[in-house]
Amino acid sequence: MGDYLLVCALDGEEEARGQASLTRRLARLARAHDMDVTELGPGGWLAAGGPCPARVTTVSNWRLVGDVLNRRAPTLPACAPDDPWAYERKLVARFWGRYIGVQFGPRGRPTALLRDPSGALECVAWTQDGLLLAASAAFPWLLDACRPRWLINRARLDLALRDPLAAGAPLILDGPVAPPPGTVQPLPLDASLVEIWTPGLAARPSLEPWPGIEEAAARLREAVDEAVTGLAGLSAPLAAEVSGGLDSSIVAAALVKGDRKAVRLWLNAHGDTPESDERLYLAGLAARLDIAPASVPHLRAPMTCESLDALSAGFRPGLNALDQAHQTDWAHRIRAVGAEALMTGRGGDAILLQNATADVFVDLWRARGWRSLLDADARELAAANEASLWTFALQARRRAWSAHPRLQRPHALLKPAARLMEPHPWVRDWDDFGPAKALQIAGLVDSVARHEPSALTPFVDVRNPLCAQPVVEACLSLPTPILTLGGRDRGLARHAFRDRLPIEIIERRSKGDMTRLYGRLVHDSLDFLRPWLLEGRLAGLGLLDVQAADVALTRDALLWRGGYSAVMVLAAFEGWVRHWEARLAAPAAR
Template sequence: MRPRYLLLVGPEAVPAANCAAQATGLHLAWSAPSVAILVNDSCSCLEIDSQATVVGTLFHRHGPARPIEAFGEAEQVTLARDGTQALLRSYWGGYLALLMRGDAVEILRDPSASLPCYRARSGRTALFASDVDLLAQTKGEPLAIDWNALGRFLHSCGLPTTETALEGVSVLLPGDAILLDGASERTSPGWSPWDFVEPRAEEPNATVERLRRTIELCVAGLSARYKHPLVSLSGGLDSSIVAACLARAGRTASCLTMYTDDPAGDERGFAGTLCTELGLPLATCRYDLGNVDLGRALGAHLPFPVGRAEAQPYEAAHRAVAARVGADAFFSGNGGDNVFGFSQSAAALADRALYEGPGAGAFATLRDICRQTGAGPLRVTRAAARIAGQPAAYVWKPSLGFLHPDLIASLSDRVFTHRWLDAPPGALPGKAAHIAGLLRAHLTLESDRSRIAPLVNPLLAQPIVEACLSIPSWQWREGGRDRAAVRSAFAGRLPEGILARRVKGTPDPFCGEIVQRTREELRARLLDGQLVARRILDPNAIDEALRPDRSTSAEQNVRLLELVNAEAWCGGWS
């Protein structure tokens, strides 16, 4: 069962909580004047004192790999005195923290994004919840689509914002803290990735050893409460690391890999080799077109349309295998590319030249990038010079495919903002891109299978992210390998064939098969749908792309399957 919570703040919070308990089936776990917290049996509530508590799962930063069940007296004193910064400094996990500050209430969401936090208001009461169903049940009224916000969402190319596509529903972003004082609200110091980007003065061997130990600790801790995790194996590096850490921690885990009829999407050989070496059972399931229903939305439970139609067989297979093996949690390597600094740009050379100056180190990084990408040294040097000559801040770009020209024009002056994208003076451009990559993972963490059991993405745990941020961008490219530091960290713990892989399989051929075989249905659903009627999508561009005599690109296929999923999402909420 997934953890669920509802936090109410306001002068009517306690009586409102009594009504909400009846509507939601949750029970009262903690209360104070103007505050009440409801949870289900899978969600912990750790009291700090009568003025502060933590909802969710918490671990000691330097303690055993198991969830905290209660705070010691010294911990209570420190947390009560230092508040959210003490939590961020000495603990990690998936949690929401609440601290009373006189008549004000401070609320912090942990940086990993593992525990969702959606917001709304009901009269004078502020609501914070693990899912929007709880918000709707507490408000006692249906939620409606905000069509303007939906257009902005489809334009934003996955940038997490406080805004959702439902009226009156917003998000407390990971790492953010707010202070509620009556009807007013202001931000308070939270977590910033920029606090961890300074390279450590340590030998390379010490760096990779520190990284490996941190990953193993986090995977062991996050899996400690589950009896039988099911691991999604892609055959690539990141999910293999998660599986290896689970095996090393002695967990009774099973694995699942998906395959397509096209060899480009068949990873059974790599997944089988890994599971044989680790001694873990492996299930294999085919991407089946018969399990794709263009009228059904993935992420129908979310306040924005996240997901694409080709993932429906993936979700169905995980549910079926979990039921068969008795899995009580899903584990994924999701976010690995983002956390482990995957890049094919010349930013690492720009970073090293800016940080160390020209010299042998910069030349070594030039050689590494050339080996990894196959580009010539002149091309890489010119690209690095362009990057170094521009502001370090990462520029987020919109997704314009198939959007209506009027919508694009109305958003032409839009500036994408996020607190993590605000690069401080002296920031390096490669590290700015690394941090932007972390943001790209945040909207992918609540897949449909997370509704039946927790979906755990351990590679996004706060200690792992902080450890990876401290590793310079050029060290992630050493030896001409992407994610080089983590490859070195797990040398000897993974099959050499997986450690040395430069490419991995992709379900893109399956996307093309869906578009090809459902072209007429796809065309009808989009052209006759609400997104076209609301002038969010461009009917002419869709009609042209889906003509019988046209072939679509891989990029177009992915976008079309994203948009038909958004259309189905609209049908569910409207």
């Protein structure tokens, strides 16, 4: 969706003159950069721009900024009588969407910020000259006008490089505050966060008596239809991604079931390797849904200093924007047909549960003990993993109630970490669940990154219904052995949507894979990347192991040992550090 800037006056008479001067300047600059400015009451206004600009919905003393949709059948949480945030807990149960909120108190002054559970809309806030500012993007004109005295936090940078859940981690910048999804941030900004929604709370029903398969399938269908219909209905015409895989096919089928005329372009990208070309499955989907997809080559272009700088202007490293040539090509194609939004199937791997491994049997063992050996799906799961049930049982007895290890991205090119990472708030209570459910929760943290800026998002509103709250809550509430029905990855999804999709997609065992394409991207960029990293800022800050990188960053080493994704992550972080060091050191930022 589009970007926003929220500006609200705080208490403080001595700062009133500075407030008025800065707020007038910011409003003028926002309008000059094609943003619409809307008053929010005494001392507060919102600037919105980009594709599908954010709207304002009033709910009691909250102004919700973004897309706010009513739940079809909300389940309100039970709250303690003395819970000061009971209303907000019920608010995020009654509504879903892509929004942040600002609460106004006496005299129209802001008292709290809220971020919806999906994390689809970023919220970075800071105070200056008696104003509260909150933004979805680091607009250059905004930072030039405010001249914030921020610094890159080296310790947090070190941890973020190793953190597979970095999308939901604290900002690497000292100064601004980014409330995590599902929280309220009372003001002032140094007040303690309040968690009003967590995946752990949403997953509690999975520990209760299990529903029947058909009931679970119905829940999943209803949640997907609600999310797809809701996001598709925000604006039209649309484009829709159809990769040929299960996740995007489920979304496409729900779009056809809803309003097929809203979709002006069905778009597929195919690579030049067998595993990245899914047109065979796409043909079956097109015939079943009676659609005419456009299949285009998946473009790639070597990385350059300019391209990496372009993806580094956000509050977070541009990990979602590394596929620039492909994303730019799609932006042009989507806009050319008059569409301003793209519906995708991204996030389904984690939410619908791609990992049908021995971890699922451990979850089953926690619930049923030795009776798990009689479960037909357990036998299918063991066979799919080329193991015996007795091997699974031995693992389950050893692991069923043990604490889950901390997730950490292995990185042979970095020096040893100075300290351990703090666990992400969403995984602090994951020991209450088995390992498969715990990994699903961790995958949900990672899915927040699906919403981050890319080369598409300045021009196209990218909508990810499988990462939306109705689908997330439905899947978290179901036990993982049900989600992997038949011992299959996304087994329940295959069962729930079997009447909408062609059999070749329902029964498909393989999965599209772009690994070799991204490997070629690194190879094509190596003459640039090698000196850029070895002599770069991560090396200068003592984070990169230059000797190890010198050995690893050669074509022969990459061919034999792999590690392409680690190199791309390093490139994104290196570009971000260079960009922000230059931005924060510029005269206009002091």
